[in-house]
Amino acid sequence: MSLNQKAKLDIIHDIPSEDILRDDLLVPIFYEMEEFVDIRVTHGNTELGKDVVLVSKDSFGDYVYTAIIIKNKKITNAVKPDKNREATSEIINQIVLTNNSGYDCKIQQKHVDFNKIIVITSQDVSHTAIAQINDCAKKHGNINIITKEDKDIVELVDKYLPYYFETTNGRLSHYLYALKKKCEKLNELVNISIYKGDVKDLLDVFVAPKLYRVEETNTPKGVQPKPIFGVLDRIIFEKRNILLVAGPGAGKSTTIRAQVQKLISTNSRGKVINVPIIVKAKNFLNYLRENMTGSINRFINDEYGISDFNFESYLKNTNYRVFFFIDGLDEIRLIEDRELIRNKIGNFAKENSEVKIVLASREIDDLEMFDTKTFNRWELLPFEYKQVERFISRWFYNRSEEILAVLKDHELLEKLPKTPLVLTLLAILYDDDRTVEVPANLSELYQMFIDLLVGRWSLDRRDNFEKPNIVEDVLMEIAKVLHESDRTSLSQDELENLIVTYSENLDFKLNYTEFFRNLVEQTSLLIINDKKEVEFRHLSFQEYLVAKRYSDEVDPIILDQLKIKFLDDWWSQIVYFYCGIKHRNDKLLIDLIEITKHTPLIPSIKSIWNYGYLVQASYLTPIKIRENCIAQELEIYSNKSIDYIDGVVENVEVPPAFAVLSLVHFFKLHYSTKFMIDCYKRIFEEAEKNVDDNFKDSLKILLIASILAHLGYHDYLLKIYDLIKKFPLLLIALDFEISLYTSSHAEKGKSISELKRVSKKIKNHIMVNSGLYRSYFELKKKAIEETAITTENNEN
Structure with missing residues (x-):
């Protein structure tokens, strides 16, 4: 329930100290405002009047310096200050000292004067005090002085740190707000320049997938297996931790992001506060060389710019409920790295049984390494038809019946996996062009989507872009280099070297800076991740483009390599896309039978499962x-x-x-x-x-x-x-x-x-x-x- 203005003012008035007001509330707000190139806390023995210095740039690029004086008392014209009141004379002395002392700027490497001084208090400022402060400003050369009081802080909190009123914890509120913003937009749509529809918030179109597992039950007729169905929104509050398993594009990451938003949005004052932590396994791996709490603190500092985040303070604390989501375990290629994650998570789970841990992965060989006594394995099921209907109606509003009719008429829902990613791609295609050709399999859908993104369908927007064939060829080369080196991202320097070498081999001139900008902004298949490296928007795009590159090869050795790689989790999806691209795969299907027959037990069983998809993709065989x-x-x-x-x-x-x-x-x-x-x-x-x-x-x-x-x-x-x-x-x-x-x-x-x-x-x-x-x-x-x-x- 939202609080009224009086309740919000009471929370601000109850802040116990100036230090907490500064460090736990105001500094996080300053960071969230995203207006400042530097924020310095200067409070202390050498503060010379000012508590915080904010450095920004004006519209001409010149630096602007703002001094902040922070008080946690009423500011009045009292002769002497007491525990509840700050004398105006003391404030004026602090203003004069601040103005006269200036600031030693670390950016410009010189001493500078302040452009303005802001006095801010968690209480109120009397009219007489304001008049005296303004008189001071005139006497000292018309200093630009602004006073802010309790109601102004409430306005700032509502705008920049809305979860503070639920948590009364500034750093946590800052983190939750930043996390929610990161999760709320559909990754598939953000910055896709060809998308002409409205950018949807994730929860606008999200349809929760069903989860499934088998449970042993005792009945009067003996022990029997029982199918258990659920949704993450419910099972996340059950005792056991969760291992979430599904195929490519099935919605693992989307489901996690939606759940994080729900956990944040249900926080309310006076109740246990949900604290979700979400990491990508491959990004978090570099932080795991220290203890888990230290790793998370450092990760949040780097990822969200929140210093002094104290994760440990939320553990074993009945005021908080911690959820730890680790996505993309399958993207960790080295066995020793997977072992490190298993050990760290296993130990953390044992030491902190009150924390709910959710792991998400494609099917990989060593998922069994997670203790079944503390983790329940849940499968994400493909959408049922009613779920597809809900997704389409939320996306297309008034056109939902028209789109559903197209899907039915062409049996698209029978030909393609009913997963969130596939439905999203279809939605973007049909929003862009209502006469779009109907794909026969998943590979054809991906090719249609890539054709759209590289400009084969929408040439009106690409006056200055390279020919679509060149763009696609570069993307295939990037994907091949990444996949063959067991990676999902590369540095911008590596990418520049790759593209420059590519252009030299083809003997054509290319402006790398312009090409790179267009490659990211126009195609939207590549994104800059949080490590400032370049990666594909979704791993399945990388896999498809590798398959496309291999399908263009005429060397029979390439096909032989693919047959062997089919047994590797990292490559099996590529073989699937390859079959969908080629359509007819008589020899490949026959040869793979012999390979699965003579493969060790577990890899053989998994390869036989994946073989079923190959047969479906090879529809012209x-x-x-x-x-x-x-x-x-x-x-x-x-x-x-x-x-x-x-x-x-x-x-x-x-x-x-x-x-x-x-x-x-x-x-x-x-x-x-x-x-x-x-x-x-x-x-x-x-x-x-x-x-x-x-x-x-x-x-x-x-x-x-x-x-x-x-x-x-x-x-x-x-x-x-x-x-x-x-x-x-x-x-x-x-x-x-x-x-x-x-x-x-x-x-x-x-x-x-x-x-x-x-x-x-x-x-x-x-x-x-x-x-x-x-x-x-x-x-x-x-x-x-x-x-x-x-x-x-x-x-x-």
Whole structure:
């Protein structure tokens, strides 16, 4: 609830000392005003009357010097000062001393006079005192003197430090205000010069993605897995820390930024104050050589210009609730750097259990290194259609129905990932040109967006810019250099050397300064980050441009290198974009099957997941080849899954039930596409005809049925019960898939009733054999080899 003027004045009046007024409130305000090139606190034995000196520049570039005299008492014409009043005579003496002493300017390296003197107090100034101060100014050569009192401070706080009235902590308010400003604009739109619509605040268009995890639950019928859904706004107040995992452009960073804004905006006076800290892992890494609190203090000082920020004062303090967000773990390439982050975060979490830690990352090999006892792993799910509708309606207002009709007519939501970044790109494209061509896959969408940014569509705004082909080629070269050196940013000197060398190799003249300015301002694909280095606006643009560069190569060695790099998390998205650019990838898809077959367990499983996206992107590859490739990968995956479930490989410590649930979930997620439904039906029919009474064949049947159910053909879940009922682990997974489907479909009918009947059979079997099923939720080896009690007598 907002405070009235009297309540705000009371807060200002209650400031206990002049030092706190100066250091904790006024100096942060001066910094937030962004008008001064230098701010110096001069209070002390050698202050010579002034407490703070502000240096600014006028419109002609000349320096302007302002002296600040700060008081925490009423200023009156009293003869003698007391604990509540400051005598005007004392103020006048201080003004005269300030005016006569001047200032030794560090910038100009000379002694200067003050252009004006401001007397500011947290109380009020009597009319008589003001008159006496003005008389003093006239007697001493018309000194430019300004008096500010309590109501003026309230006005300054409202404008520059609005969170002070909630926190009564100037440095914290300064930080929260700076953080909110940094988070509130959509990164995808800020400074994109071709964007013609209104720049939206993040919360104007933000739609919270659903989060998902699996939880072991005890029921009267035994231990069962339960799908848990949530949104970050709620789960962030649960006990455990959060590991947020999703693919490129799924909205990890946007979700975090939106959550930070919500935490700040819900702060209110008299309640526990939320203190969110947000860092990019790659930027924060350089600060981690000292203890965590020191690292955060130094980071905030460098990032927001807030000196003496005392992070430790908010820890274990019941007046504050600290949230620590660390984004982009996947951008840390070196194993030893990831290990450093893991150790630092792990130790910090143990020592400060009251702090909620949120880690965000793409899927990488060593995410399991974070302790599952203190971190819950949550997956960001793609948008459902209703969420897409909300996003479009918030973006386009009156045009939302028109845009949704286009998306439906061209089946764009079936062809492209339903992620915030993809929807944002589509929104910008359609805001710029309502007749935009419809992309067939994600690579085509990125190419259309880059075409727009480099000027292929909007030549009217590029009279002085280079040809689009040259601009795109330079961007591809920058992306290639960065990615091949395992980096996401480079210094401006490095960029200059790269571009100059590029132009010399092509033998054309180029004004680097002008080219660089246009490259950043016109294309908006490159940004200057907080370290003053150059990076791509989003890592996926870097990945796409590397793929584009590789797709232009004719050397077969390049393709062979890509095949091997597909197993590397840093390169897998590039191979995906490459397939989307080439459209037809017969040889690549076939060759990758052999690679995944002979790869160690964990990398192989992950590469098979990503392979599903490659097949979808390669839409001009003959369907028979794609179908055969999926069938072969399904066979390999089923074999590999047995080792994973049984835990026979070192460092794999996952209870069998959770192992099989994860294996089914991620395979389904990566292979589901409406455009291959007939293909999956044929694969199912073939598998059904050739199924043997073994775990591997039964798992294959379950995997394909789960994909078809996810695509709307839930009757396939009914078909497989009799084929897999011998294997309790697969029954757990089948029941889970049925629960997922029935919980998200409210309609009633014969098929839903049949699904519930099958689920009841499985639950009865679990209840009768609760000890066996409970054991599947514990770490154990060779779980598949156990013989389950037959279900025949437990189905009713």
